[in-house]
Amino acid sequence: MNDRDELSLLVSRLGRWLDEKSPGDGRALFTEDAEVHTLGGVSKGVDALVEQARRNHQVPTQHFVTDPLVEVDGDQATIEANLLVVFVKDEGLRLLGERYELRAARTGDGWRLTRVQARPIWEVAGV
Template sequence: MSGYDTQTLADRAEITDLLVNLGRCLDDHDFDGLKDVFTEDVVGTTPAGTREGRQALIDQARRNHESYERLAHQVTSMLVDVDGDAASARAYVTGAFGHADSPEPVRVLVGQYRNKLVRTADGWRISELTVRPVFRVGEPAPAL
């Protein structure tokens, strides 16, 4: 892993920030902020099925997160590969879900994210989101 030029390093940093911002939007219930994370025509495949379009993914995120007052998403083991105006990113995301009355989470999920990204006039955006569940502890995920 050597030979990165300045542009590649800048792209990798922007993509890393984008994925961390995805978790921040979920944690903060900033579902409108997800408009700056996904392309308009994003395709998302999660344990709840495949959704097409930014608003469909935002609606799904809202349904899965808004009833939890305490959320913590951690993005780790990130690998980013940039190829011009396209990129791919692989990361593990641990999400802890809880309620205001207790610091103990009621559910912890670990998933592997495999994303495709594109450079837009507004910066990098996720064009394809794939979530592969790895572990789940606690209450089951809500039915969608």
């Protein structure tokens, strides 16, 4: 598998990990010093970002991550992708259209995310 394929798979695994309520300690996806910037808050360090993910994904969710654009520069990479997130709440669905701006680094254990930035584009609630 080449770097671009591995990085696209890493992004897919991120969406699935969030939908599965963030199992494990996150180290299969993130570096120790990774940071996350989303509507749910800002976290730095893998333990803090795992806690943020669990806190913000308590209801059923589904993350659709599409069209990853991967740029590799040695042991560093940037990835942009479209993101549609569906939150299933008692009062109805909440839909978010966002753009992922991700950074990754090659580690001894493979590619890991160092930064997740979710940029909101649109939102619909109560569907």
